[in-house]
Amino acid sequence: MRVIVFVFAFLSLCQLSAVRAESVVVKVVEPYADMHTGPASEFPIFHVIERGERITVLKEHTGWYKVMTEDGKEGWIAKAALASTRDVDDRPLLLAQNNFEGYQGRTWEFGIFGGKLDDVNAMSVSAAWILTENIAAEISATQALGDFSDNRMWLVRLQHYTFPEWRLTPYFTLGAGQIRTEPSATLVQSGADTRTNDLLEVGAGVRYYLTRNFVMRAEYKRLTALTERDEFEELNQWTLGFSVFF
């Protein structure tokens, strides 16, 4: 499961490598903008930037922007305050919208889920690439730890969002992957082996756009493990989780 950490690390590196231009200077056009001592609304306001003042935007942290005034004061302003500033040519700033419109225009989505695989606790992480407003390609890794075995699965799937223009939309998934079942220590002594099988998946779920860049998801999946025995092994997976999108 170190893999998960590496995936996260890789994704964040990707973000790091985004090209950044020279310092961003903007002009306050609203009557004033509050400057907080930290990146959250709870932090006290220690300075007020007046209309017409120019500020340099230094960095962003969870929707808050660290800025520097012309006389060298540094503090944090809210996204809404920065969004209503203008650049030196009097054009409004293009900030990603953290609202439903932004949700509809998303390209990446990362999620964590908890639930049950048959009777066993299971946890998953997922990454999705939104191809069109209806279709997304997703990859997920799951670990399900039971009394008798440790199951790890990876799956690649396509998702179809039925009503992308609604906050609450059903969706359907179709996927394939693999499951690796490692029997627990007591069973190893009785001769059970670790085995890996191919896996097919059909599923349905609902997703709800919560707020900012959060989505809640509830899902049911029917998994078919293609075993070497005469019968296929059928598994039912229920999950509940949330994802963040960019």
Added chain:
Amino acid sequence: MDARVLGLFLAGTTLITAAPVAIGQETPPPVIEPELDRREIREADIDSENFEIGVFAGQISIEDFSSSSVIGVSLAYHITENIFAEASYAQADAGQTSFEILSGGAPFLTDDEREYTYYDLSVGYNVNGELFITDSTVFNTDFYLTVGGGSTEFGGDSQFTLTLGGGYRVLLTDYFALRLDVKDHIFSSEIIGEEKDTHNIQYTLGASFFF
């Protein structure tokens, strides 16, 4: 004859292609305008620091197997000013049970099985604050509570693990923080016989970078 036709043809095409150039030269060259259409400021121009990568070390008390030092790594994504998601991975070597020590008998576990590793995926909630060292030395801080699930590999088995935690983060700069964490890892174990829920409490000190 053929050569002459070709010559005429070539001359014609040269004239035609040359014509626009000639006209172009007659009109005055355009004044070099300042680059009016400057690139608009986009969000990508602003450095965002929502990921936090950290290392931590401390003590973990592994139920029935005494206390050991633990070392690990963590990666968090801060979603809002209050909520973050964090993945962590850590490792410890379990000690001996009291029984093993007192009886001097055969060990319960092999050295490999004594290796205690876990990962967890947690969601945390921050309560923001400030720490006043002196009048002018002030650090932003947050106290947080986390809940998560993961897996612990110990005694030759992996077990689903519920993780409850709390911690305190002091931001020495915008991007560098010191952290104190307390976490309880709860999983069911039957290593020493009867199956029971074990509580494995860990406290660690860590350092992290935002990027």
